[in-house]
Amino acid sequence: MKEAKVSPEAKVGILVLVGIILLFFMSFKITRLEMVRGEVYTALFTSASGLVINADVEVAGVHVGKVEKIGLEKGKAKVWMKIGKVAMHQDAEAIIKTHGVLGDKYIEIRPGSPEVPLLPPGGTIAHVKSAPDMDQLFASLESAARGMSDLGKSLGEAVGGEEGKRAVKEMVFNLRDASTGLKEIVRDNKGKVGNIIANLEEITAKVREGEGTLGKLLTDEKLAEEAEKTMKKMQKAAEGVQEQTPITTLGALLGLFF
Amino acid sequence: MWKAINTVGEGVAGYIKEMGRIFLLLLDTVRWSLYPPFRFDLLFQQMERVGVKSVLVVVLTGVFTGMVLALQTFYALKKFGAETMVGVTVALSMTRELGPVLTSIMVTGRAGSAMAAEIGSMRVTEQIDALFAMAVNPVKYLIVPRVLASIVVVPILTIIADFVGIVGGYFVGVIILRINAGVYVANMEKYVKLGDIYNGLIKAAVFGLILSLIGCYKGFTTTGGAEGVGRATTQSVVLAAVIILMADYLLTAVMF
Numbered sequence A: 001m002k003e004a005k006v007s008p009e010a011k012v013g014i015l016v017l018v019g020i021i022l023l024f025f026m027s028f029k030i031t032r033l034e035m036v037r038g039e040v041y042t043a044l045f046t047s048a049s050g051l052v053i054n055a056d057v058e059v060a061g062v063h064v065g066k067v068e069k070i071g072l073e074k075g076k077a078k079v080w081m082k083i084g085k086v087a088m089h090q091d092a093e094a095i096i097k098t099h100g101v102l103g104d105k106y107i108e109i110r111p112g113s114p115e116v117p118l119l120p121p122g123g124t125i126a127h128v129k130s131a132p133d134m135d136q137l138f139a140s141l142e143s144a145a146r147g148m149s150d151l152g153k154s155l156g157e158a159v160g161g162e163e164g165k166r167a168v169k170e171m172v173f174n175l176r177d178a179s180t181g182l183k184e185i186v187r188d189n190k191g192k193v194g195n196i197i198a199n200l201e202e203i204t205a206k207v208r209e210g211e212g213t214l215g216k217l218l219t220d221e222k223l224a225e226e227a228e229k230t231m232k233k234m235q236k237a238a239e240g241v242q243e244q245t246p247i248t249t250l251g252a253l254l255g256l257f258f
Numbered sequence B: 001m002w003k004a005i006n007t008v009g010e011g012v013a014g015y016i017k018e019m020g021r022i023f024l025l026l027l028d029t030v031r032w033s034l035y036p037p038f039r040f041d042l043l044f045q046q047m048e049r050v051g052v053k054s055v056l057v058v059v060l061t062g063v064f065t066g067m068v069l070a071l072q073t074f075y076a077l078k079k080f081g082a083e084t085m086v087g088v089t090v091a092l093s094m095t096r097e098l099g100p101v102l103t104s105i106m107v108t109g110r111a112g113s114a115m116a117a118e119i120g121s122m123r124v125t126e127q128i129d130a131l132f133a134m135a136v137n138p139v140k141y142l143i144v145p146r147v148l149a150s151i152v153v154v155p156i157l158t159i160i161a162d163f164v165g166i167v168g169g170y171f172v173g174v175i176i177l178r179i180n181a182g183v184y185v186a187n188m189e190k191y192v193k194l195g196d197i198y199n200g201l202i203k204a205a206v207f208g209l210i211l212s213l214i215g216c217y218k219g220f221t222t223t224g225g226a227e228g229v230g231r232a233t234t235q236s237v238v239l240a241a242v243i244i245l246m247a248d249y250l251l252t253a254v255m256f
Helices: A008-030 A134-159 A161-188 A190-209 A212-219 A221-257 B002-034 B040-050 B052-080 B083-124 B127-133 B138-176 B181-191 B194-220 B225-255
Strands: A039-045 A056-059 A062-073 A076-083 A093-098 A105-110 A127-130
Touching: A008 B040, A008 B052, A008 B138, A008 B181, A008 B194, A039 A093, A039 A127, A056 A076, A076 A105, A134 A161, A161 A190, B002 B138, B002 B194, B040 B052, B040 B083, B040 B138, B052 B083, B052 B138, B083 B127, B083 B138, B083 B181, B083 B194, B083 B225, B127 B138, B138 B181, B138 B194, B194 B225
Parallel strands: A056 A105, A093 A127
Antiparallel strands: A039 A076, A056 A062, A062 A076, A093 A105
16 A cells, blocks of 8 residues: 555446436436426317327427327327417417428417417317328329329310311411511612611721721720720729738737737 | 267257356356345455446547447438438447447457456466365355446446447537537437437346356366466457347347
């Protein structure tokens, strides 16, 4: 016994303590020990498919309780929910919804309007809805697809058949007549079109030679020089600003220290 | 031909006999652990040797297992956009499976082998016979404290491994791979059940029994001097690891 040693008992004690603390910590983390205080309400759904015991009950996305029990009553699914923190009114609504596409089922509660009298504890929420689940979604998609195919069919019926074909053909003929008409107009007024083009040529030539206001603006060298000067000045100014910056920053820093 | 069958038969019979002897040793241990006087000093000594001295190696194993799990499951789950489930996967794998199994295999390597070597050298130097001569029952004096200590301590080490593994997974998932921290933790709390943790702890206790019993048995039946001690040590580790993995499947299937 030359040095003060920690006895094996103490070491083992610390180990056991650490183990128990960690076990309690993890257990508390994963079991929401918020023994939901509240009242039990029931609701009758046409289908509680996918809903499980302990599923969340939410109001406006906030967790307020959980599903206690699921049973059958007169061929409908009866769900007992424990709901706390929220006062339920008689026009409250319960809707089975899904978190995400593959998520869990939960019950969304709308507590109802404040003017309506309160629902007594244990009461039944009268207004229920089952949000469309995947089955229903697929069913509605199917009906939509059927509608599309009906549309296609009726379109086919309208256009198809001898009468429809004739109508389409007529349309094509009309288009052809219209385009030949346009061609004839151009051919008949050849001289006039030529004049228009000649006028345009004259104008562009003037512009090129620097006559007229537009021409001057484009070709005058003085104007160009002045523009260049302005640009250079601006560049210098910008450089000045750039050079100044580090100095001022340094100044500010020094100011901070002294 | 006849000789070959004979050899195989003898081998099989040998294994069956060995299993029988291990089971008898277990019964002996249980019987002697119920009789006073209870040697708590020996129990604490063994708990310190098996438990406290294994903490570092268990923590290292746990952290890196959790980290690599996060990395690997992230790679797989990213393929269908479920990265936020990495935490759940890490936590469930650690608590249900890897925590108990890796911990007990590490403890087998550290402490089970030491038991076999220690008791084995006592056997070959006739110290165990000396114990008998002094009317001290070697099962009570040597085996009971080791087995009880392992049964208690391996679950505790498993909790530590679970915890540091989950922390390591969090570190990789949230800080390195940048998974949303809130969703990571919320999913973990949502999908991990208390039963998952206790499941792993029951397994760990059984593994503790297996590794200490086999270590003691191999030491107790050592023959052939220093070489025999080496053989007993090696055999105890291999046998314990194999039996732990087999028992793991059985226990998982039963408690699924």
